[in-house]
Amino acid sequence: MIIGLTGSIASGKSTVANMLKEYGLPIVDADVVARLVVEPGTPTLQKIVELFGEEALTENGAMNRQKIGAIIFNNEEKRKELNSIIHPAIRQEMLRQRDEHVKNGAKTVVMDIPLLFESKLQHFVEKILVVSVSEETQLKRLMERNQLTEREAKARIESQLPLSVKEQGADAVINNNGTIEQTAKQLGNILRNWNVI
Numbered sequence: 001m002i003i004g005l006t007g008s009i010a011s012g013k014s015t016v017a018n019m020l021k022e023y024g025l026p027i028v029d030a031d032v033v034a035r036l037v038v039e040p041g042t043p044t045l046q047k048i049v050e051l052f053g054e055e056a057l058t059e060n061g062a063m064n065r066q067k068i069g070a071i072i073f074n075n076e077e078k079r080k081e082l083n084s085i086i087h088p089a090i091r092q093e094m095l096r097q098r099d100e101h102v103k104n105g106a107k108t109v110v111m112d113i114p115l116l117f118e119s120k121l122q123h124f125v126e127k128i129l130v131v132s133v134s135e136e137t138q139l140k141r142l143m144e145r146n147q148l149t150e151r152e153a154k155a156r157i158e159s160q161l162p163l164s165v166k167e168q169g170a171d172a173v174i175n176n177n178g179t180i181e182q183t184a185k186q187l188g189n190i191l192r193n194w195n196v197i
Contacts, residue, residue, distance in 0.1 A: 001108045001196065002098060004125030006116035008160045010142035012176040012183065013131045017112050019187050023197060026101040028094050030113045037089040038063045044089040051081055087119070095124070108196045117161050117169055127194060130170035132163045137177050 005020070005027075007013035021027060037044045040061040048063060049056050052071065058064045072079035094111065101109045111125055122128065133141070135157075142153040167173050172190045176183050191197045 001127060001194065002125045003108060003110045003194075003196075004116050004122070004128045005110050005112045005131070006114060006128065006166060007131035007176075008114075008138065008163050008166065009156055010138050010145060011131045011133045011163060012141075013112070013114065015176070015180065016129075016131045016174060016183065016187060017110070019184055020110050023191065025108050025110050025196070026106050027110045027112055028097045028101070030090065030094060030111070030115075033090050033093045033097070034086070037086065037093050042089075044085060047085045048082065051078070051085065091121070091124075098124070115160070117166055122169065127171040128169060129172050129174065129190065130163070130166045131174045131176050132167055133176045135163075138163070 003025075005013060005017060007016075017027060017029070036042075038048065039045065045057075045063055048068070052068060055067055056064055068082065072082055094113075098109050098111060113119070113121055113124070116122065116125075116128065138157060139150065139153055142148060142156065143150060146153070148156070172193070174183060174186045174190070188197070
């Protein structure tokens with residue numbers, strides 16, 4: 001079974017991902033893959049240099065995220081071009097890792113994709129597990145974790161699909177407003193329900 005794990009900023013998805021690791025389940029992490037595909041020497045980074053020029057690189061040959069971020073922040077066209085290079089590379093590598101785990105005998109693979117719904121990647125997975133919290137909890141956690149003002153935190157939350165919308169597309173929802181033990185118990189119940197454990 002391929003499980004898609006998703007949530008929103010400060011919903012506690014990483015906590016649940018770590019719990020899934022403790023069950024021994026292989027995890028394909030979209031954020032890790034996103035860094036992997038632009039490492040020095042990769043074809044993806046080469047294409048980015050062709051698009052932005054040598055200033056796209058730091059002195060040690062890595063992708064200069066700050067420089068590129070500053071360019072695409074004010075240039076919608078360049079942002080789209082960058083995404084058209086990076087997104088297919090991320091998807092390809094995620095599928096490669098997923099298929100490799102299956103080939104190596106994994107019965108269940110977790111694909112940790114923060115923007116699963118936003119990127120319309122539901123077809124990558126068989127079951128969708130959404131980690132959700134109340135708006136108040138999400139706001140409070142994000143402000144504390146990232147030292148943000150309420151306005152800054154709200155802007156980040158609003159840049160993603162609301163959790164209520166994600167819940168509608170889920171096969172199971174973990175309510176992560178309570179204690180870590182309550183979250184672990186819900187996860188265990190879902191995995192048993194899906195015959196994963």
